[in-house]
Amino acid sequence: MREHNAFLDLVRTVAILRVLVWHTYGFAWISYFIASMPAMFFVAGSLMAYSLQKDGPRRVMYTRFRRLLVPLWAFAVVALAVMAAEYYFRGTPGTPLKPWQPLFWIFPIWDPTGSEWGVTWWAVLWYLRCMTWLILLSPILLWLYRRLSIALLGLPLGLVIAFERFRQTGDPVPWQFEDAALFGGFWILGFAYNDRVFDRIGTRMRALAALTFAAGAVAWALTQDVPEHVVNASYPMHGLVGLTWLFSALTAERFLTRVATRPRTAAFIAWINDRVFTIYLWHAAGLFAMYQLLWIDERPDWVRNLAALPIVLVVTFLCMLVFGWIEDIAARRRPHFLPRAETRGTTGPPRRMPRTVAVAMPLAAAAGLAALFGAAMVDVLEPVGPGQVRTAVPPSGVGLALRASNARILDAPPVRREPDVLPGISGNVVSPGDVQLVLDRWARDYNVVGAALAFDRADGATWAGATGIDADSGGRLSPTKRYWSASVTKTFTTALILQFVEEGRLSLDDRASKYVPNIAHSGDYTIRNLIQHTSGLPATDGVDPRDALAYASDEPLLFEPGDAFTYSSPGYFVLGLIIEKLTGTSYTQALHERLLDPLQLYASQMDEEFDPTEENNHPNLNPALRSSSGVSRSSSSGRVSSIPSFEYHGILWSSAGLYSTVGDLARWGLYLWDSDRVVSHDTHNAMSTFLPVEYQYAGLSTYPFCPCWYEDGVLRAERWGHYGRSGVLEYDPNDRISVSIFTSGTDISEELIVAYDDLSVRLRDLMRGREWSGPKATDPGTGTPPGPAVTPVATPPAPTPSGADGTPDPGVTPGPDAEVSPTTEATPAPVEETPVATPAVEPTPTSAPTRRAANRGAFFPGTLS
Secondary structure, eight states: OOSSOHHHHHHHHHHHHHHHHHHHHOOGGGGGSOOHHHHHHHHHHHHHHHHHHHHOHHHHHHHHHHHHHHHHHHHHHHHHHHHHHHHHHHOOOSSOOOTTTTHHHHSOSSOOOOOSTTHHHHGGGHHHHHHHHHHHHHHHHHHHHHHHGGGGGHHHHHHHHHHHHHHHTTOOOOHHHHHHHHHHHHHHHHHHHHTTGGGGSOHHHHHHHHHHHHHHHHHHHHHSOOGGGOGGGOHHHHHHHHHHHHHHHHHTHHHHHHHHTSHHHHHHHHHHHTTHHHHHHHHHHHHHHHHHHHTSSOOOHHHHHHHHHHHHHHHHHHHHHHHHHHHHHHTTOOOOSSOOGGGTTOOSSOOOOOHHHHHHHHHHHHHHHHHHHHHHHHHHHSOOOTTTOOOOOOHHHHHHHHHHHTOOEESSOOOOOOOSSSOTTOOOOBOHHHHHHHHHHHHHHTTOSEEEEEEEETTSOEEEEEEEBOTTTSSBOOTTOOEEOGGGHHHHHHHHHHHHHHTTSOOTTSBGGGTSTTSTTTTSSBHHHHHTTOSOOOOOSSOOHHHHHHHHHHSOOSSOTTSSOOOOHHHHHHHHHHHHHHHSSOHHHHHIIIIITTTTOTTOEEHHHHSOOSSOOOGGGSGGGSSSSSOOBOTTTTOOOOOOOBOOOSSSHHHHOEEEOHHHHHHHHHHHHHSSSSSOHHHHHHHTOOOOGGGTTOOSSOEEEEEEEEETTEEEEEEEEEEOSSEEEEEETTTTEEEEEEETTOOOOHHHHHHHHHHHHHHHHHHHTOOOSSOBTTBTTOOOOOOOOOOOOOOOOOOOOTTOSSSOOTTOOOSTTOBOOOOOTTSOOOOSSOOSBOOSOOOOOOOOOOOOOOOBOOOOTTOBO
């Protein structure tokens, strides 16, 4: 065998170019087009076998590690310096560079790693660790190969199968061992190529093998889990695709060899192979520069896709000029700036360099270092302005905190006088006018500019009405106004998660990283921590999912998960990603398919459906989240990016992106906490099992509305629910009534909480026939002393679909008696008792709004193989 085999050089050239394209874009389809890593390990294994036969283990080990380590050390000087400087200037990265991490940059027996911010620099270095292992194992593997021949492939193949079985049963082995098994198989195939085993296999048999492996890959993709259909995300799939391409190349070996020996092609191939290790190392700098130039600021997708590869190629080429001579030193070749074909294969000590070259090369290296360092500091020294990420607790969180701090904990359940003639939930027969009068008088008492109210009761009674002015439009407020429910969205997100729990698809005590690895420290907290805001993720208000999770990924956790409480919108964005992972659809589509459509909540929509933003705000679209900060790594690196890249064009997504009416939300509260239409009775109990006061009495997206008391050591509440920014959804388990209130032009405040509580009491007293001081429709002159004023605040105008601008929808008759919603098939079956409120008007049910189909985006750029 010649020292330089044209076929092997061509295979390695194509593989390294494919690596650059794949790492730049990471589109799923690219992973099916030439398996680069199997090819590179095949070539390396063949050359390793040749060298061991020619020079023996001792010399080969020294030579191989010298050529591997010297360029790595030069690269480490730059990469570690950039990460250390970032830590020095910024001070609070997500995971700073740890003192022990540089040890593996000296000798990569384990993965060289660094800070999360600098992951672009070190994500590609898993290849060096795997190469180190296989170099060290090569003498033993070659000894076994000489005795077992090609049958030795059974060892790595068996390990790949065994490791996959462990993964499927929930006991995965460290991915470093999976790397060694998979790529060790191709390393041994390289031994076989060096031993001319394939010369004894005819072209037809090679082609048949390629077709067989291709069929196996198709079968695996159709029957097994290949996350996001990315080859690199499944070790067996990666192996099958790698074998398909390898045997395809072997089938055309003679033709490819002729192509590789053509003068111009041969020169290009030799040019690449002369600097192949430098290209692999320093293309990480190209990826880093591409990220800084295209992803730090907003750019149209077409600009990013068009400019990404040119940036990577140009920066990699410049780094090759500046640092490539180090590879010459390591290989004992005469150093030179440009790669040269004629110097390849020259061994022995380097010849004396001309003085000008000896001076120019260090200067070029210093200039390259300064340029890369400057590019890194563009991001590091740029302060994070208030317009980028604003850390603050949303008003709903403030409201829940106020309620927790003022909670009344009683020694026993409160005693409430019940009417003797109307036990149970039958309540008091009242007219819609009575309810409207309660709402009108309450709004006057608390100086509320405009309010909408709806209730749904377990016996089928429903009512929806409004009073006053819509602060957005200046017109009369309608109960059909679709308003921003804000954090009430969290109850929907939690309900979806709890459905998956009941289906056995996840556990509340699973680490979030099981479903969405490498997103905002997801390996540190559980799904329960996310729901109950005990994850340690920061609070953000008005920050879209992409930027909020980028910020959360870049910052350390506020506390050890489970040790404290911080109301965190980013935590619910992580839950949104988990929902997308489990459903294989966008969050919006999952919400409609599993909740809104089956429950006929047709007035409820995500903001992206009727008022989409121009920019895609899906969190997976931020490269900082592709692997905590930088680029997403494949299963070969052990950090699988299995997060769906669904488009999202709204604002606050799975934390606060839902718009709805008070009627839909009241119906939702009854479905969620009273019926088994959403979750089971046992899950109801889990939702209303509250944590201690230091955790703000959090349940599972359910908060107690005290007075509360302890019963058998468990905190019980008179009511529970969740606040939005300018409204509340609550449920009374005693009266089995769900109440939704919206006040126009307000933010949650202590005064508004008092007002909401008072309206709830007035309404429930009226329904139950209790004595209270409020007015009756037949006695409009009586009243109660006015309460504290509720001052309207300026809020951004909400999107106003049909019927949401203060003008009632067609078919709904306005009037002082308001609207009374008809009972539909989605309403829980009424008990055989008299409803509390008889509809005065039967409005025509509005048709379900047209829902824009969820649009899947491409797999996000940057997945590393």
